[in-house]
Amino acid sequence: MRLSAPIYQLKRRAKLLSREDNIPLHEAQDRIAREEGFTTWSLLSTRLAMSKLDISLLPRLEEGDMLLLGARPGHGKTKLGLQLLLDAAREGRRTVFFTLEYTEREAMERIRSLDDEVPANTPEVVTSDEISADFIVQHLSGAPRGTVAVIDYLQILDQQRSKPSLSNQMKVLQAFAHSSGVILGFISQIDRSFDPERAPVPGLIDIRLPNPIPAGIFSKACFLHAGEVRIQHIG
Template identity: 40%
Template sequence: MTYPIYLLKRQARRLSRAKNIPLHDALDQIARREGFQAWSHLSSAITRQADPEPNLVSAPGGLLLIGARPGQGKTVTGLIWAADAVRSGHRASIFSLEETEPAIQARLLRLDRRDVVTSDRLQIDLTDGLDADHIISRLGAAQPGDIAIVDYLQLLDQNRRSPPLRDQVTRLRALAQEKRMRIACLSQIDRRFELSGKSLPDYTDVRRADALGANLFDKAYFLHKGRTGLVALSTSG
């Protein structure tokens, strides 16, 4: 689907008010836009009736992995998480090697987050050669509850002068704990997942998981074809 299901419900409520139509009609219209026959069809295609709100998936001081194949909603999930932090009075930093600033702003506008786009609590950093050292340097003044989104994990060590990926993620986790902030790393999922028969990816499907180990992230949030799953991961403390 284009967006997580809780956001589709929000869009349906807005559509209902804008067109003065019953909510069930608006839900069906949203479902058809997403390629389903009706809302009931969409609902039956997912294992959960609602996604957790992004603010619930990681406590302050936590490091979260958001993993999905392309087009499944991981970037949208990260942006919603950041935008909701801004709306609640925290700062949000988006570090990306994938998106342009106009593209990120356009996504936020489509998500009905115009106020976030113009907020001085939102920082968008698209520095070439982005790595953990740079991220840490930009978050020196972070406060408890602030959020950082890293788009995406597997690009952090593309610069040969940057430390190995595991070392960088270890430093980001230490930063999250020290500042009592929340950091989410968007992650690629290996294409072999699509041949696995599983309805959702898991940590073994994370691209370059062997270079990371499983003890760095507090939680992982996976998305695929409207299904979502939040899992706790063992951590080293």
Template identity: 50%
Template sequence: MKLSAPIHHLKRRAKAMARKERIALHEALDRVARIEGFSRWSLLAAQISKGTSASELLAKLRPGDMLLLGARPGHGKTLMGMELIAEAMKSGRQGVFLSLECVESDVLDYLNAIGGDAARFNERFTFDNSDAISSDYIVEQLSASPRGTVAVIDYLQLLDQRRENPVLAEQVRALKSFAEDKGLIFVFISQIDRSYLLSARPCPDMRDVRLPNPVDLKLFDLACFLQDGRAHIASNGV
């Protein structure tokens, strides 16, 4: 089924509707989906996706792995991060969303929008939006997390925004070591440089990751880039 506009435009429409009518984002997303001919947003998102689903992507990740999840604004990186957490929780694992960007209501709206049912997963899901989020903070908070826990970090480029935090490269190396030691899976939501918009490529790739401070991207075991419902996957930082 052909949509009336690209999916990121539909998401912006839903966000504007949520603000204007003072309704939850997941309700606005479902309203937009019904206009497009789908009963709810999760069905629309599943129908238009030409790339890898969250369940397929999660199956590629092993305890100790780190995933870079990149997209331009409005192309579904936060939604995909929440879908990965929901898939992990469905299989009995723990899910953690650490954000320097979102508030709790945003995250719960995303979880509800994909059918995650926050109440059902209450004991398995943790949301943390402390201003202190950094590699040291994450290690401290997740030190007792069971093997296989999926932790989404929102987002990579904000980890060293506070001067007292280590440089970004050091934090990523520390988190990679911690993930391998504890058997956790880290998903880093990442910004994509606006220069990508000048390219003719259907999806961003490692060349497009916005890095105001240098990072060894080969520390990531897998990368997934999203654009207009497409997903491009790269392994071993290439």
């Protein structure tokens, strides 16, 4: 995907156009997007995000890491999580995708869409309605160190009142990751209040959480928005 200028310059042009023509910023952004061949700025941003996600998270992770993958819908967080599993599978690691968002067939279709050469040890897909911290720990019990599991998504752990609080579940998963050497990745929703004019990508304060979780649960985080990617160590 080629633009006439880097995305930050297009954003700057949109702000300038907004001031000069006295129009709302979103209208100016849409006008710039149309000049680039897209109907809306949102579509331009989404396409850019998907085309730029060629980074590999696996070399940045260590055994026992708790990784947060956060973005608004359509900005590539699920793609990046599945790519992480594929990269780990190619290294011969055990990989598991826990999801209540997709059926097993849908998840496998998404995985195969990422690469024509899916490794022989394809990531395992788990879609049980019982997914929770205890379920994940039990399912991964005995897994080799360096196993990679991705949970889609963080907020599903907090959906059923019959399950322990999200705070307690995350403590259980953190303790398990540290003791087992399993890497756990959590795809996370970002609150609608996130304002890309305030910051180019979301941060920890923008995680959409009905109930809080303890500080320091995650060891690393990756936030995405409109093609921008920010990876950070936490704690």
